[in-house]
Amino acid sequence: MPSLFDWRFAADPYPAYAWLREHAPVHRTRVPSGVEAWLVTRYADARQALADPRLSKSPHHHGEQGAHGKGKVGIPGERSANLMTHLLNIDPPDHTRLRRLVSKAFTPRRVAAFAPRVRELADTLIDGFAARGAADLIHEYAFPLPIYAICDMLGVPQQDQEDFRSWAGMMIHQPGSPRGGVGRAVKRMRGYLAELIHRKRAELERRGEGADDLISGLIRASDHGEHLSENEAAAMAFILLFAGFETTVNLIGNGTYALLRHPGQRAVLQRAVADGDTGLLATAVEELLRYDGPVELATWRFATRELTLGGQRVREGDPVLVVLAAADRDPDKFDAPDTLDLTRSDNQHLGYGHGIHYCLGAPLARLEGRTALATLLHRLPDLRLAADPEELRWRGGLIMRGLRTLPVEFTARG
Numbered sequence: 001m002p003s004l005f006d007w008r009f010a011a012d013p014y015p016a017y018a019w020l021r022e023h024a025p026v027h028r029t030r031v032p033s034g035v036e037a038w039l040v041t042r043y044a045d046a047r048q049a050l051a052d053p054r055l056s057k058s059p060h061h062h063g064e065q066g067a068h069g070k071g072k073v074g075i076p077g078e079r080s081a082n083l084m085t086h087l088l089n090i091d092p093p094d095h096t097r098l099r100r101l102v103s104k105a106f107t108p109r110r111v112a113a114f115a116p117r118v119r120e121l122a123d124t125l126i127d128g129f130a131a132r133g134a135a136d137l138i139h140e141y142a143f144p145l146p147i148y149a150i151c152d153m154l155g156v157p158q159q160d161q162e163d164f165r166s167w168a169g170m171m172i173h174q175p176g177s178p179r180g181g182v183g184r185a186v187k188r189m190r191g192y193l194a195e196l197i198h199r200k201r202a203e204l205e206r207r208g209e210g211a212d213d214l215i216s217g218l219i220r221a222s223d224h225g226e227h228l229s230e231n232e233a234a235a236m237a238f239i240l241l242f243a244g245f246e247t248t249v250n251l252i253g254n255g256t257y258a259l260l261r262h263p264g265q266r267a268v269l270q271r272a273v274a275d276g277d278t279g280l281l282a283t284a285v286e287e288l289l290r291y292d293g294p295v296e297l298a299t300w301r302f303a304t305r306e307l308t309l310g311g312q313r314v315r316e317g318d319p320v321l322v323v324l325a326a327a328d329r330d331p332d333k334f335d336a337p338d339t340l341d342l343t344r345s346d347n348q349h350l351g352y353g354h355g356i357h358y359c360l361g362a363p364l365a366r367l368e369g370r371t372a373l374a375t376l377l378h379r380l381p382d383l384r385l386a387a388d389p390e391e392l393r394w395r396g397g398l399i400m401r402g403l404r405t406l407p408v409e410f411t412a413r414g
């Protein structure tokens with residue numbers, strides 16, 4: 001039995017997950033937050049669990065009570081900041097209603113129109129370090145890009161975006177951020193968003209029309225005469241920020257690292273980028289998500305009644321965690337699952353989840369991932385790792401997994 005979730009584990013969890021898939025595919029263990037949960041590691045079981053209506057997203061269904069229970073699942077600080085009504089905590093019919101409303105504002109058209117802005121952000125960030133010949137790609141590229149992108153999209157004014165950068169840094173313990181500040185950062189973000197929504201609603205009422213940003217879109221969105229309440233809009237804006245930020249940091253970070261560790265594959269992608277082959281860029285980003293995805297475990301689920309999962313009896317109230325990183329390396333689903341193959345086309349990975357909670361932001365994540373990687377390879381063609389891989393530190397919370405730093409060097413350009 002391998003040790004799970006210790007300090008070595010985050011650097012390479014895959015051998016432990018292979019063992020679990022083989023010997024204990026639905027396995028009960030105590031996870032770092034202190035809660036006992038079932039880990040689901042085989043692809044077929046994982047896909048089934050993600051779409052199983054008997055597994056609720058609502059923490060109200062969590063069986064454990066008190067200090068060991070409800071406070072220890074979910075996003076730190078969301079309960080005290082009154083942010084529980086977001087998509088990842090609710091079931092139909094509320095989920096169906098809120099998801100339909102947000103989908104009216106967060107449209108593929110809005111994401112597509114945003115492409116030039118993401119390219120500009122990537123270029124500006126690279127301009128900031130290109131002349132130096134060295135950088136920490138997490139701190140200077142992977143981390144700021146998604147936070148500025150989602151702030152722009154939501155309609156957070158430029159002058160307030162540094163606050164968001166600092167709250168986001170507190171959430172993932174960026175160098176220079178105070179420790180243990182996740183709850184505090186969530187609270188400040190919530191206060192700011194409530195005020196911003198209030199301002200935008202007032203503007204909309206005064207002028208009869210609002211700005212063309214996502215928060216104004218959320219306020220305007222209606223379904224059979226129903227609108228989002230101010231509280232629901234704040235929880236929605238918060239989850240868009242929260243779910244769309246560290247995930248994308250890790251996609252850019254883990255993805256770049258995987259490319260630097262596989263020079264043959266990186267050369268294939270670099271040629272495709274130079275030739276403008278967007279097809280290969282698209283399959284490459286999907287493969288990077290499968291191979292070393294940002295979301296290691298899907299978010300919490302709770303059994304609403306007794307059920308059998310992968311041959312195991314799961315009792316009512318038991319928490320279930322679907323291990324996306326394990327499912328996406330399952331040899332029963334993928335040929336040579338431990339091989340990075342950027343041309344892999346039959347690639348139904350679970351990196352964005354599955355079922356009704358499938359990632360709402362997948363089109364934006366794809367746009368950011370493709371643009372960030374292509375711009376980097378185009379602008380800094382001789383990019384190389386400037387650290388011993390053994391010494392790189394990984395941030396392994398329970399849900400996400402990504403590098404803390406990614407030191408690189410390249411020929412400086414003016």
Ligand code: HEM
Binds near residue numbers: 240245298352362
């Ligand atoms: C849900 C992955 C980027 C917004 C999810 C889920 C996964 C995921 C696995 C399902 C969780 C579950 O079922 O427990 C990712 C990855 C991303 C990414 C790998 C980047 C590479 C984004 C972005 C946004 C976003 C950029 C928005 C700006 C959401 C939302 C949900 C979600 C709102 C909840 C949907 C629902 O419950 O209906 N994401 N995500 N994500 N994601 Fe993403």
